[in-house]
Amino acid sequence: MRAFGFLSFGHYGGSPAQGGITARQMLHDAIDIGVGADELGVNGAYFRVHHYARQSASPMPLLSAVAARTQRIEVGTGVIDMRYENPLYLAEEAAALDLIADGRVALGISRGAPEAAERGWESFGYTGSSDPRGADIALSKFDVFLKAIQGHPMTRAAAQPYMSDARPHAPLAIEPQSEELIRHIWWGAGSRATAERTGQMGLNLMSSTLLTEATGAAFGDLQAEQIDVFRESFKAAGHTHAPRVSVSRSVFPIVTEQDRRIFGMRPGEDSDQIGIIDGTRSTFGRSYTGEPDQLIEQLKADAAVQSADTLLLTIPSQAGVDLNLHILQSFAEHVAPALGWKPSTEGPVQGDPVA
Template sequence: MRAFGFLSFGHYGGTPAQGGLDARQMLHDAVDIAVGADEIGVNGAYFRVHHFARQSASPMPLLSAAAARTQRIEVGTGVIDMRYENPLYLAEEAAALDLLADGRLALGISRGSPEPADRGWEAFGYHGSTDPRGADIAREKFDLFLRAVRGAPMARAGQQPFMSDAAPGAGLRIEPHSPDLADHVWWGAGSRDSAENVGRMGLNLMSSTLLTEATGESFADLQAEQIDRFRAAYKEAGHTGSPRVSVSRSVFPIIDEQDRMLFGVRPGEGGDQIGIIDGMRSTFGRTFAGEPDQLIEQLRADAAVQSADTLMLTIPSQAGVDLNLHILQSFAEHVAPALGWKPNTEGPVQGDPVA
């Protein structure tokens, strides 16, 4: 395990008197958790993106705020729902943020998970999907986004280009342009087939918190096979870089009695779960909670954790800054070093260009 970070769902709701967070507090807490995690030496601060829900949504303001107040930690998404995005505007925003953050952006993108709204992307002005899940427009828009961040021309200069030295009719790329941004793009894959497609595209793989498959194998083994197929497809497509791979887990080290009271797994809990998502029988990963030695043994036996280079810890973000930093500190001190991790002192994990 070369890196670990936290993945926040950014839940809020209810009143402070009821123990809930409003949106303002959730956002401030998210930045403060990122700042504390950076000081601990955690490698990444990643945030889910949902629409029409009481969760974090438009990610760029949050990522910008987190990047501005940290020095080394990678800031990113897990994942942006491409159905709701203008691909060229997203390319501009992402390039600007990547440059401002000195290459610390890790942009996880996918079709997106189920949302509360029925075809909610149409309320954002994006029509034309013939797929009830919107996968067709998500793919089309992502392909355009990827070409844009790779510097392909997106428009043609006019006959008298204003504020440009381009020749009339010359191709114009999106500006600003971050030369390394394409290497910081991850695709969130929820199946083995989609992971193979990520490999063919030459991107990093962000394996989903659930898999839209249920074969009887454990979640970890399904995910490990997904990662193997991704890497094989990457090589078969002729890519020569070293793509990164992340998996996410809920991991709660039990260090003291408060931890035991909050996170102790009850009998019958802690196994994989099977459910229906988007009409598909899906597998959800288990929650790990226990003494550090027990967690180390379990995570060493997790085939997907061992195959990935980055582990994202899903955190109970609505529980406040102090508790979440306690979880991250406990993992960093008592579990992660035994898995091969060293505190982040230099910046994001670097690999060879993936594209």
């Protein structure tokens, strides 16, 4: 593990008297956590994206705000649901964000997890899917997005281009362009087949918080096998740059009595969980809670954590800025160094060389 960051689900809502927060507070807290994490040397600030729910839905304003107030930390998503996106508009936004952040971007994208709305992407104007999960339109739009951020022409100039130096009818690419943006795109994968396709495309792999298989093997072992499939596919496709791989875990170091009161293990959280998602029997990863020495040994035994270069810590974002920064600081001081981590000093880590 060479890098770690936090992954916020961006929840808000509920009664303020009972600890609920507003959307405004959630967003401001997210920015403050990002700033504090940057000061601690944490490598990344990542945010989940969900629609029709009281969670983060439009990530670009938030990521731009965090990037503008920080110096080194990577800003990203885990993940953007491509079913709901206009691929060309997303390409423009992503390029602008990459330029604002000076390349400190890790944009996780996928066909999306189950959402609160029934075929909610259709209400955004994206119809025509023959797949009940909308995977077909997500993949076709992602293909357009990839072409756009690599400067491929998306349309032609008018016969008399207005306020442009383009030749009449000349091919036009979206603007702005960020040459390195393609290296900052991650695909969220929950299966081996998706991991294989991600490697073929030459993207980074953001392994999901769940895997759509349940063989009885430990979540970390299943995920490590998925990572191996990705790397083998990446190499076989002939890509020569260095890819990156991230995994997510809930990790709560117990370093104070307050930690023990707040994070004391609840029944069932110390083992993997099996459940049904999208009609598929799936494996969900466990939570890690304990004193630093215990966590170090457990995470060293987690095959996927050892295989990935980046670990995303899921945080209880509704709990406020101070508690979340305490969690990150405790992990940075008492756990992460033993796993090979060093504080961020010059921006995001680079990927592992292709063998």
